[in-house]
Amino acid sequence: MRGLVFGFAGRATSVSSEAALDAGVFDNRFAFPYRQDRATNPSRPVDARPSSPPPSPVHRAMHRAERPLDWLVVGGGIHGTHLTRVLLEAGVRRSRIRVVDPEPELLAVWTEHTTRTGMRYLRSPGVHHLGLDPFDLFRFAGRRRARRRDLFKGQRRRPLLSLFQDHARHVIGESGLQELHLRARVTGMDPSGPGGFRVETDRGGLHARRVLLCVGGGGAPSDPSWVESARSQGAPITHLFGPDLPWEDLLEQARRTGLPVAVVGGGISAGQFALRVIHDGGTAALLLRHELRVESLDADPGWLGPKNLKSFHAETDPATRRHLVQSARHRGSMPPEVAGAVRACAEAGGLDLRCNTNPVGCHRTTTSCGGDRWELILRTEGDEERTVPVSSVVLATGIGHATDTYADSGFPGGLWLQRLAREREFPTAPCGFPVPDSALQWIEGLHVSGALAELEVGPVAKNIVGARMAARRIDAVARSLS
Ligand SMILES: Cc1cc2nc3c(=O)[nH]c(=O)nc-3n(C[C@H](O)[C@H](O)[C@H](O)COP(=O)(O)OP(=O)(O)OC[C@H]3O[C@@H](n4cnc5c(N)ncnc54)[C@H](O)[C@@H]3O)c2cc1C
Known part of the structure; x- marks a missing residue:
């Protein structure tokens, strides 16, 4: 770890994402009613990073794709990467799905943050990872286990970070997920476009029938007042x-x-x-x-299944659900x-x-x-x-959390999303977060995972297991459409 100088600037654009950009999915012609207003967007890590590189001549020359994508996954972190893998498995064609994220590689934010802490092992158990089958990571570790006895730790068999990362790269490589990555930041969205969503990015427009928001927790690093x-x-x-x-x-x-x-x-x-x-x-x-x-964990394991989730789902008041989520997290x-x-x-x-x-x-x-x-x-x-x-x-005082409002700390994905939700009257809790249905659908065709799905998935929504819990519901949607 020694010798690392941190920062998001200066990373090279990956060849594969450039190749993916060539696929002609951007449309630079349409105008958006809901744009990111820089003046109202407080600085926070994700926005403080340099925006996507300026369009190259190749991108400028791009013509409008005639057919919208079937799925556009916004955010290529833990959630976006796992769910893209799940959507491919559910039968979505590679040519009809893209992951849009301004970082040069999938999982860049996760990798940066975990590296910074110096953590050796994950907090979560070895069955929480990006692969499809819960035992994938143990199988992947297979041969190495004979040589190294420290790959998993404790009763919950928490994986070594380097093993988790190798496996994540394996999942990405094996399914060619990097080739589906478009390096761009979403800055606006019009849900009423013909055939679905018109999505604005800092590199041009995209059309998609369904959008899956996996944009992380948003918020700003919470600095004490002094x-x-x-x-x-x-x-x-x-x-x-x-x-x-x-x-x-x-x-x-x-x-x-x-x-x-x-x-x-x-x-x-x-x-x-x-x-x-x-x-x-x-x-x-x-x-x-x-x-x-x-x-041991971020929240009681009862939140992974019906033990706690049954009463959570029986609660219909989103403000009470928010309270339950907040008090459940350690x-x-x-x-x-x-x-x-x-x-x-x-x-x-x-x-x-x-x-x-x-x-x-x-x-x-x-x-x-x-x-x-x-x-x-x-x-x-x-x-x-x-x-x-x-x-x-x-x-190490954390990132701003959902309390009453996100107004001063940045909404997950950007303030454009918060404004869009307000103006189009998406079902929203007093904390400003989505109240999605059981298919994690905020409005018709717009799905959420991670922090944005907390009021439906529960207190572990942001964790790796939250991506796996969301996957069951998104998988069912994709299969019902194919
Ligand atoms: C140090 C650390 C250790 C953790 N350890 C564990 C653990 O052991 N086990 C566990 O279960 N959980 C752990 N977590 C919690 C959780 O799993 C991670 O925070 C995880 O990264 C959340 O995944 P995500 O995909 O929601 O968000 P992120 O990984 O933050 O990814 C979100 C992505 O969305 C992109 N994005 C945001 N806005 C836009 C936009 N407008 N347009 C396009 N893209 C956008 C970002 O660039 C980013 O790549 C840990 C968290 C941290 C910080």
Whole structure:
């Protein structure tokens, strides 16, 4: 992992996605009533990244495709990739389906974020992956298992991240999913086009009979309130899932000064990242607002089946469903082995672990030797203030979540979607999220998965298993149409 400089900029466009663009599916002629209004779109990681590359002469020369696609999958992350595989299996023809995503490769956001944390194992079990059969990943691991005993961990047989990634690449390669990828960002949509949807992207228009939105959770990295003023004074503060994480610089700074990287947050990513800093030769301070909370999974396994979902589906009030989703997720928790490693590191003196403490500011001070350094101001339980000298601060405080409104943190997929839903009066909960039917259909022909399907799939909708749960319903739709 050492030597990685993070950031989404500068990736080469994949040859296969360029080839896919050549397929002539873009239409640059039509105008859209629902466009992304940049002025109303706050900066957030997905929008902060460079937009898709400018159209090449080949793209400009593209002519309008006469027939709409049968399916357009928007978003090539965990959900979009798995569901595209499922749609092909359900009989959708390769020439009639595309995945549109501005990243150069499928799964780019997932790969970037998991790499940043330094996680070794997934939190979820080995039956949650991108393949079709639940036991695919164990079969894929087959021969390697004889050589390596560390491919799966614990009772739930959680897979090694590198194994999960190899398998994901295998699924993508085997089904030629990369060739279906169009590198573009969706910026608007007209659901009332002849024969289905007219979809606007930053590289031209697309026509599709059905659209499947797999655009992730949206939202902005949630920065605590003191961060803005500290940053304006030059404090070295970054967000773990922000547009850029200068890993080499912050590690070098920690090594050179002997001061810790302060990691703010109480969840699994905060714990993993602090361990990564220490593993790579830096020192770290882990600052939590509460005690370490230990939970194996993001939510109780009862949410994977009828045990909890029966009463969830019996609930007809979307606001109550939102409340159930929020209270079911174990936010700010770590699985036992991450919490164990954090405690062990703290006991061995490598990690400065501070629970029940709240950073409230960061300022520059002058040392007795005349140099200057940054200090983080902490408020402890008894309302006392303390300072800790730090080399940098990394916020692992999560991404903005659905509470009352997404107005200030960015809607999944873009604010154009939020506006479209409002203006066309799509069935929407008070939190602004879709109220889809049991086929995960928001309006006729427009399906959702991941965060956008939370009010139907339940608290694990965003997880890998959420993609598998959505797959059963999308598969049934596709088969009923063929
Ligand atoms: C560090 C980390 C570790 C995790 N570990 C686990 C785990 O072990 N097990 C588990 O079950 N879950 C885990 N999760 C949770 C979850 O599985 C992931 O967040 C997963 O990536 C969600 O998949 P997704 O497809 O919904 O979103 P993403 O992976 O974020 O993909 C969304 C895609 O949509 C694209 N997109 C967005 N807007 C547009 C647009 N307007 N036009 C075109 N494309 C667009 C984006 O570019 C992106 O590629 C983890 C999450 C994180 C961050």
